Amino acid sequence: xxxxxxxxxxxxxxxxxxxxxxxxxxxxxxxxxxxxxxxxxxxxxxxxxxxxxxxxxxxxxxxxxxxxxxxxxxxxxxxxxxxxxxxxxxxxxxxxxxxxxxxxxxxxxxxxxxxxxxxxxxxxxxxxxxxxxxxxxxxxxxxxxxxxxxxxxxxxxxxxxxxxxxxxxxxxxxxxxxxxxxxxxxxxxxxxxxxxxxxxxxxxxxxxxxxxxxxxxxxxxxxxxxxxxxxxxxxxxxxxxxxxxxxxxxxxxxxxxxxxxxxxxxxxxxxxxxxxxxxxxxxxxxxxxxxxxxxxxxxxxxxxxxxxxxxxxxxxxxxxxxxxxxxxxxxxxxxxxxxxxxxxxxxxxxxxxxxxxxxxxxxxxxxxxxxxxxxxxxxxxxxxxxxxxxxxxxxxxxxxxxxxxxxxxxxxxxxxxxxxxxxxx
Numbered sequence: 064x065x066x067x068x069x070x071x072x073x074x075x076x077x078x079x080x081x082x083x084x085x086x087x088x089x090x091x092x093x094x095x096x097x098x099x100x101x102x103x104x105x106x107x108x109x110x111x112x113x114x115x116x117x118x119x120x121x122x123x124x125x126x127x128x129x130x131x132x133x134x135x136x137x138x139x140x141x142x143x144x145x146x147x148x149x150x151x152x153x154x155x156x157x158x159x160x161x162x163x164x165x166x167x168x169x170x171x172x173x174x175x176x177x178x179x180x181x182x183x184x185x186x187x188x189x190x191x192x193x194x195x196x197x198x199x200x201x202x203x204x205x206x207x208x209x210x211x212x213x214x215x216x217x218x219x220x221x222x223x224x225x226x227x228x229x230x231x232x233x234x235x236x237x238x239x240x241x242x243x244x245x246x247x248x249x250x251x252x253x254x255x256x257x258x259x260x261x262x263x264x265x266x267x268x269x270x271x272x273x274x275x276x277x278x279x280x281x282x283x284x285x286x287x288x289x290x291x292x293x294x295x296x297x298x299x300x301x302x303x304x305x306x307x308x309x310x311x312x313x314x315x316x317x318x319x320x321x322x323x324x325x326x327x328x329x330x331x332x333x334x335x336x337x338x339x340x341x342x343x344x345x346x347x348x349x350x351x352x353x354x355x356x357x358x359x360x361x362x363x364x365x366x367x368x369x370x371x372x373x374x375x376x377x378x379x380x381x382x383x384x385x386x387x388x389x390x391x392x393x394x395x396x397x398x399x400x401x402x403x404x405x406x407x408x409x410x411x412x413x414x415x416x417x418x419x420x421x422x423x424x425x426x427x428x429x430x431x432x433x434x435x436x437x438x439x440x441x442x443x444x445x446x447x448x449x450x451x452x453x454x455x456x457x458x459x460x461x462x463x464x465x466x467x468x469x470x471x472x473x474x475x476x477x478x479x480x481x482x483x484x485x486x487x488x
Contacts, residue, residue, distance in 0.1 A: 092148035108160040136166035144171035147180030168199025179212025202233035244272035247285035256296035269304035277313035282363030318350035320368035355395030367398035377459030387419040394424035408451035411439030
C-alpha cells in the first residue's frame with residue numbers, strides 16, 4: 064500500500080498521487096525488495112505510473128487519454144531497463160512483463176540502448192523485444208539510438224537480430240548511418256556500411272551521411288576517419304542537398320582544412336555553385352570571417368588553409384572588382400587575405416579596398432595593411448611573377464605537380480601559397 068495518496072480527476076480517469084515503495088525499489092535496483100513485491104504483494108508486472116521526475120501518479124485503469132504530454136508514463140520493465148538492473152529485469156520478464164509495452168512512446172529496448180546497457184539489450188532481445196519498434200515521437204528505432212556508451216556492441220546485437228539497417232525517422236527521414244556520421248562514430252559507420260547501409264541515403268533536407276559528417280565536424284580525427292570510411296564504401300562526394308550544396312561546401316564553412324583536402328583529393332567539384340551561386344571558396348572565406356570575430360568552437364580548423372587548398376586544386380579566384388566585399392567580411396583575419404592576394408599575378412589596391420577595411424582591423428594589423436596598401440605601386444617581384452606563371456600553367460594540377468617536385472621545401476610552400484611563407488607580393 065502507498066504511504067500516502069490523494070486523488071484528482073483527469074477527464075474520465077481517476078488518478079492518485081503516491082509514494083510507492085515498489086516504484087522506489089525498481090529505481091534503486093533493489094532486487095530482494097522487487098522480488099518481494101512481485102511475490103508476496105503480487106504487484107502487477109505491467110503496472111503503469113505517471114512520472115515527472117519528482118512526483119509519481121498511478122491510474123485506476125491503463126487506458127489513458129490526455130490533452131497534453133507534460134509527464135512521462137513508465138512501467139517496471141522500462142525503469143529497470145533504463146538503469147540496466149539485469150536481475151530485476153529477469154524477475155519481471157519471468158513473470159511475463161510485456162517486453163514491448165511502450166505507454167510513453169519508448170519501449171524498454173529504447174531505454175536500454177540509450178543508457179548503453181549491453182546486457183539489458185541482450186536480455187530484452189532474448190525475450191522477443193521488437194528491434195524495429197519505432198519511438199512514437201520521432202520514429203527512431205533502437206539502432207538510431209546507438210550513439211552513447213557501448214554503442215558498437217549494442218549495434219552488433221541489433222544487427223544480428225536483423226534490424227532494418229536503413230530505417231528512416233519520421234520527419235527528419237534520417238537513417239542510423241546519418242546519426243552515426245553526424246556523431247563521428249567512424250567504427251559504427253564502418254560496421255553499418257559493411258552490413259549494407261546505403262552510403263548515399265538522403266534525409267528530408269537532401270543531406271547524405273557524408274554531408275552531415277562535414278556539417279557536424281569537430282575538427283578531429285573521428286570525423287576525418289568517418290568521411291574516409293564513407294567515401295571508401297561508395298559515398299558520392301558530388302551529391303547535392305536541397306540548396307545544391309556539396310559536402311565540400313559544409314567542410315569549408317566549418318574551416319576544417321583536413322576534410323576539405325580529403326574531399327578535393329577524392330574528386331569533389333571545386334567550383335560547384337550552390338542555390339545562391341556560392342562556391343566552396345566563398346564558404347571558406349565566410350569561415351575566415353567567423354574566425355576573425357573570435358567565435359570559439361565554431362571554426363574547426365584553419366580557414367586560410369581551406370582557401371589555400373581550394374586555390375591549389377583549381378578554385379576560381381575572386382574577381383578583383385568585388386574583393387572589397389571580402390575585406391569587409393574578413394579583414395580581421397589577415398592569413399586568408401594574404402592567400403587570396405598572392406593568388407593574383409598582379410594587383411593594384413584601389414581606394415575602395417582600403418576604405419572597406421574596418422578601422423579596428425587597420426589598427427590591430429597595422430603592419431600587414433601598410434604592406435597591403437603598397438601593392439601595385441611598384442612592379443611585382445620576378446619571384447612572384449614566376450610563381451604566378453607556373454601556377455597558371457598547371458591550373459588544377461598545381462598541388463599535385465608541385466608537391467612531387469624535388470625542390471627546396473620552403474620554395475615549394477611559397478609556390479603553393481602557404482600562409483606565412485608566401486608573403487604579400
